[in-house]
Amino acid sequence: MPELPEVETVRRGLAPAMEGARLARLELNRPDLRFPLPENFAEAVAGRRIVSLGRRAKYLLIDLENDLTVIAHLGMSGSFRIEDETLGEFHHSRSKDGKHDHVIFHLEREERLVKVIYNDPRRFGFMHLSKRSELDLYPAFAELGPEPTGNALDADYLATRFAGKAQPLKSTLLDQKVIAGLGNIYVCEALWRSHLSPERAAGTIVTKTGKPNKELLLLNESIREVIADAIAAGGSSLRDHIQTDGSLGYFQHSFSVYDQEGKPCRTAGCGGTVARITQAGRSTFYCPSCQK
């Protein structure tokens, strides 16, 4: 599920339930996810009011009163769902018996009790605690690249990062230190929109003077657009994406190239066929006819 647009969708889905609520109790059903959960996690957060929900790259940030933030990463298979006891069981979770419900936030708002449940079959997700005032010191944030939203990302910056690089565009764009929040799907989609081969060396779209060439200008626009479009669409709709309101994910749009191996390329007039290759151990989907 979770690249930047999906995490942003989760944040927006959880915010109405969580912001302003009191975190009455944290229920931990195991001591670890990918990493051990924070020392005294439940004790540290219990009783605090939730000030706001934020996001950095693919990390969800739960800001609590008195300068404490829960940093949550959903890994590959993490999801949240909301159970509002006053509304009953309106959702149909895939995990019927609560299997893989690892962390449960018990919230109180006015007289209502609400549970926000973190489920993660593969346990590639993790949670850490940080003082809000020291978030920049969190190791993963220290070297994180700019967000591909708003105006934080620009082509001149990318040119400085790409210059002289022999590394393929695909793995360069997956590097969170270059751009924060892109994952396998949106890298494939952005390269397709840019008509750039995922195998092109990053350094080949920078001029001799270290400026972005036309291809890099287009790539920069494509990255920003593909992310903006995905956020607008409410995150992508993969098979097992569970909306935070508890409803099952749905399949409404498919991607242009991701998971489209063997299908006709959608570029107007191209006539090519989407191919799949492996780069750095992960699948890349692209059209060899129009991505050069």
Added chain:
DNA sequence: AGCGAGCCCTGCAGGC
């Protein structure tokens, strides 16, 4: 230093 490979873990789809 800058890469890619291996690995963490469970579930699911497809082939036989």
Added chain:
DNA sequence: TGCCTGCAGGGCTCGC
């Protein structure tokens, strides 16, 4: 029906 293999949105760590 079942067993096997391969693959999955990420990212840390370790080699070359």
